[in-house]
Amino acid sequence: MRIGLVGVGRIGAFHARTLSEVDGVDEIVLADADPERARVVAKELDLQAAPDPDDLIGSELDGLVIASPTQTHAALLRAGVAAGIPTFCEKPVAGTLSDTIELARELQDSAVPVHIGFQRRFDTGYRRIREAVRSGELGWLHSIRANTHDQDPPPAGYIQTSGGIFRDCNVHDFDILRFVTGHEVVSAYATGANKGEPFFAEYGDVDTGAAILTLDDDTLVFVSSTRYNGGGHDVRFEAMGDKGAMAVGLDSSFPLTSAEEGVDFPSGPQHWSFMERFLPAYRAELTAFTQVARGEIPSPCTVADALQAFRIAEACELSRHEGRPVRLDEVDDL
Numbered sequence: 001m002r003i004g005l006v007g008v009g010r011i012g013a014f015h016a017r018t019l020s021e022v023d024g025v026d027e028i029v030l031a032d033a034d035p036e037r038a039r040v041v042a043k044e045l046d047l048q049a050a051p052d053p054d055d056l057i058g059s060e061l062d063g064l065v066i067a068s069p070t071q072t073h074a075a076l077l078r079a080g081v082a083a084g085i086p087t088f089c090e091k092p093v094a095g096t097l098s099d100t101i102e103l104a105r106e107l108q109d110s111a112v113p114v115h116i117g118f119q120r121r122f123d124t125g126y127r128r129i130r131e132a133v134r135s136g137e138l139g140w141l142h143s144i145r146a147n148t149h150d151q152d153p154p155p156a157g158y159i160q161t162s163g164g165i166f167r168d169c170n171v172h173d174f175d176i177l178r179f180v181t182g183h184e185v186v187s188a189y190a191t192g193a194n195k196g197e198p199f200f201a202e203y204g205d206v207d208t209g210a211a212i213l214t215l216d217d218d219t220l221v222f223v224s225s226t227r228y229n230g231g232g233h234d235v236r237f238e239a240m241g242d243k244g245a246m247a248v249g250l251d252s253s254f255p256l257t258s259a260e261e262g263v264d265f266p267s268g269p270q271h272w273s274f275m276e277r278f279l280p281a282y283r284a285e286l287t288a289f290t291q292v293a294r295g296e297i298p299s300p301c302t303v304a305d306a307l308q309a310f311r312i313a314e315a316c317e318l319s320r321h322e323g324r325p326v327r328l329d330e331v332d333d334l
């Protein structure tokens with residue numbers, strides 16, 4: 001297979017390396033708005049570089065991977081689909097709700113598959129808890145805790161265009177919540193705070209966020225996020241029911257130190273970034289994309305799925321700004 005990859009920054013260069021180890025991928029061609037960057041990364045990874053994204057999309061490709069900044073996704077997705085190329089696009093689909101809805105409408109009847117990059121759907125822990133929740137092993141759930149706590153903040157320039165902590169960071173928790181439970185969020189009550197670098201407030205964002213969500217079966221969900229977690233990269237999902245409780249992320253890298261005497265769990269080392277925490281999931285995700293591109297499986301995460309996660313993030317932002325619970329039906333849908 002000949003795969004084109006657009007945007008070789010933090011995640012794009014990482015995806016290029018991961019893809020180069022996926023069975024069946026014979027050729028990877030990189031492109032970036034900065035052609036020199038594409039050449040440097042291609043040289044490092046022994047791949048090819050195209051002069052620019054348009055040239056790449058105009059060439060013969062079996063699949064296209066979009067890993068450029070969020071606000072460029074919609075145009076590149078449209079170009080990939082218009083050229084008939086099965087396309088993988090990093091989350092989120094677009095920077096705004098209206099653009100996401102527009103794209104979901106445009107693509108809903110398209111025969112060209114589009115796979116959106118929510119890699120937690122390929123993590124073995126999340127798959128196990130999904131099975132436990134859906135089979136009734138945990139009974140009926142009273143509460144779920146879901147968090148994404150990054151160890152260190154991304155650069156200020158990334159925060160400026162990220163869309164805010166709920167759309168950029170907790171959107172992963174919102175997607176996986178739907179994937180694990182099979183239920184939809186009906187309301188969100190969210191807040192946030194800034195105690196770190198001043199650029200978060202300057203861009204209207206927060207460095208730490210929290211939300212209480214209610215699902216359509218009355219399960220309560222406590223969601224949190226931060227860009228400053230000294231204990232390590234902490235991604236957890238805890239489902240608690242009347243028959244049992246199960247957690248994703250409760251392993252030897254658990255980024256909390258026990259205050260109890262004589263407890264030496266966790267043994268460590270802690271995770272330090274999403275790339276290292278989710279490497280096997282990213283590998284499985286990109287392998288699945290090659291199957292999508294070959295027409296062997298349907299998209300495991302569609303634009304319509306990504307829209308629903310984005311709507312939850314949107315409700316959280318609105319709630320944070322207005323200081324009130326927001327019903328999901330207040331947020332535009334397809």
Ligand SMILES: NC(=O)c1ccc[n+]([C@@H]2O[C@H](COP(=O)([O-])OP(=O)(O)OC[C@H]3O[C@@H](n4cnc5c(N)ncnc54)[C@H](O)[C@@H]3O)[C@@H](O)[C@H]2O)c1
Nearest residue numbers: 007008009010011012032033034067068069070072090091
């Ligand atoms: N799934 C995940 O876990 C995950 C993790 C990190 C980032 N992301 C997503 O990936 C995307 C990229 O994030 P990043 O942290 O790698 O950003 P980044 O800023 O590090 O890299 C972006 C790259 O895209 C290039 N670029 C800019 N405009 C372009 C254009 N119009 N066409 C082609 N290339 C262009 C830049 O030169 C840069 O090399 C974001 O949408 C982000 O939300 C997803």
